[in-house]
Amino acid sequence: MTDKKIIIAVDGYSSSGKSSMARALASRIGYRYIDSGAMYRAVTLWAMRNGVVASGVVDVDVLVASLDKISVDFQPMPDGRQHTLLNREDVEEEIRRLEVSNNVSQVSVIPAVRHRLVALQQSMGVAKGIVMDGRDIGTTVFPDAEMKVFVTASPETRARRRYEELKAKGVDSSYEDVLANVVSRDHIDETREESPLRKAHDAVVLDNSEMTVEEQDRWLLDLFNKIISGNED
Numbered sequence: 001m002t003d004k005k006i007i008i009a010v011d012g013y014s015s016s017g018k019s020s021m022a023r024a025l026a027s028r029i030g031y032r033y034i035d036s037g038a039m040y041r042a043v044t045l046w047a048m049r050n051g052v053v054a055s056g057v058v059d060v061d062v063l064v065a066s067l068d069k070i071s072v073d074f075q076p077m078p079d080g081r082q083h084t085l086l087n088r089e090d091v092e093e094e095i096r097r098l099e100v101s102n103n104v105s106q107v108s109v110i111p112a113v114r115h116r117l118v119a120l121q122q123s124m125g126v127a128k129g130i131v132m133d134g135r136d137i138g139t140t141v142f143p144d145a146e147m148k149v150f151v152t153a154s155p156e157t158r159a160r161r162r163y164e165e166l167k168a169k170g171v172d173s174s175y176e177d178v179l180a181n182v183v184s185r186d187h188i189d190e191t192r193e194e195s196p197l198r199k200a201h202d203a204v205v206l207d208n209s210e211m212t213v214e215e216q217d218r219w220l221l222d223l224f225n226k227i228i229s230g231n232e233d
């Protein structure tokens, strides 16, 4: 085992399971895990609480003028997870709600929001030894990342997983609403002008529609081991 630390970028569609995979890998190899989507969700929550976004319509000027008032950070928890902090308040639960999901794409298309969060993400990777998941990590945030993975699965598979997840948490939603949200977020994420969701040319694609969690975790760990030992082919 080498001491060399690398940057690992895991990008892909919403609810593709990329966050669980990325988190599991980070914990297995002793790297820091950063959920970049949580940062966009936290800014969205701030905008919702302050009446700056409602029903997917954002007052862009007010939000951009308020960015200096919004701080986003992560707090490591005793169980190894990280909770998202918005102006030092733990908002980990609240940012996962469907209302936030329904507004987050519109907030994350705003270039000034992206510039601010990308700069923050890049500062988190200075020491390497980091696994970050998102949409533009391999293309924009860390274009030189040593390991890049692009995760995909069919919209129905992803909606089904997300629906089960929400149900398990006791969140009231219907499969149809979750599917509609997945499809609409895919569209906005893929077509926005500023760093759209796109596979980096040097990313390895993983379609996990037919894989179990254990299989995908093993696949990711195998890829990491190949890259770190310098024999990727």
Ligand code: DC
Pocket (backbone or CB within 6 Å): 014, 015, 036, 037, 038, 040, 041, 104, 105, 108, 133, 134, 135, 136, 137, 185, 189
């Ligand atoms: O991964 P997630 O579903 O929690 O991400 C929430 C939203 O944030 C997603 O709809 C798109 C946006 N996002 C982004 O634009 N860029 C990232 N690097 C991560 C997320």
